Amino acid sequence: MAEITNYKYRVEPQDVDFTLRASAPSVVNYILNTAGLDAHNKGFGVEVLQRQSLSWVLSRLSVEIDSLPAQYDEFKVATWINEFNRLSSTRNFTLHDRSGMQFARAVSQWCMINIESRTVADMSSLEDTYRAAMVACPSPCGKPARIGAIDPQHHITRPVVYSDLDFNRHVNTLRYIEMIFNALPIERIERNEGMRIDINFIAEGRWGQTLDIGHATDGNRTNFEIKADDGRTLCRARVEWR
């Protein structure tokens, strides 16, 4: 059995929004970078998987944010894996400020795909390395919810552009989070009284496509569905304010 691993960061100028605090998308960015770095440090990073034509794919994510750190604040991301089977792995995160207060937490579910066939791969080949990295500690918040189709009240369309692309020429995970926040009322973001985000990643957006970002609000909840111009759903999400 392994132990929870901690990574230290600082809120950089590019992370803050107009409130001079880290934006929620930048917090998600630190969470995802920590996942990549910790997988690398423990022997199952993308560069190891690529030798077997495999890659990690984030399938679902839940994030709860109570408050956001200010520019140049230092903070710590703790991460651990507590579930693993042939088809899915669960990685957890808690975020703490310098005084040790937990200000955010997250649960992510990953699968593995074969890069060539683009199909889901069996993770059994990683089992030995992976078991050694497991930590017997429960997830810090509710697992990512399954989000259903929505009947959007509003639509935004935008092309996939160069700065959206990851190394696979697919839309970077973080861009979906930005699209979601760009569609939310700015006043709500400004007075952030705490939120929970649930996201399901369903298919890959590609260079040359135009995306449709549909959303519908009911009270404190806004549901999102992002589709490609061929009608395929790429991503569904829900943001719930406290």
Next chain:
Amino acid sequence: MAEITNYKYRVEPQDVDFTLRASAPSVVNYILNTAGLDAHNKGFGVEVLQRQSLSWVLSRLSVEIDSLPAQYDEFKVATWINEFNRLSSTRNFTLHDRSGMQFARAVSQWCMINIESRTVADMSSLEDTYRAAMVACPSPCGKPARIGAIDPQHHITRPVVYSDLDFNRHVNTLRYIEMIFNALPIERIERNEGMRIDINFIAEGRWGQTLDIGHATDGNRTNFEIKADDGRTLCRARVEWR
């Protein structure tokens, strides 16, 4: 007289594009962050200026990039100020990889504005602190060119969104650089054989506006003009490939 100051960085996952190398906008981001950090360390950062209702504004920038570092590569940004008068200050940069090879360089020109009146301020009040930070070393490349109005062949329009905004609720400088790169042919970005970028920042884009990104290509040069929906020019730029 002061000396050239060095800052160390590493190419993080969010900095790379689909080539798995740092994107040109992310290199510009490191350059601008270094300017902020060095000003802070030498006693004339934004937080000192704000007490006098003043702020730095980037007016022009030239950047030459020969090659781009790969993900997780370490690199160094050297910076120094070599010119200063009542209305403008020149800050220079050279970027070096771990072997010491210079792979990029930049010259930036800054003015100071009064935050309340939004008018250009006299920098004489900073003179003593500033003189002590000057370095008698020439700029590493040609100063930023003045870019004239253009007759665009192509237009892209897009609204100003939450993730564009800086702490003033104006469009973040870096977003203009991204808009420019998002309009360039992706094949040209992919085979990057070296480039020079000249940018003039003219007015501030604001929340609620829709931007028009016009561009025209002549051989190896593409000129850009970004306007707000009231017709005001916010930014002009030129990208020249080698």
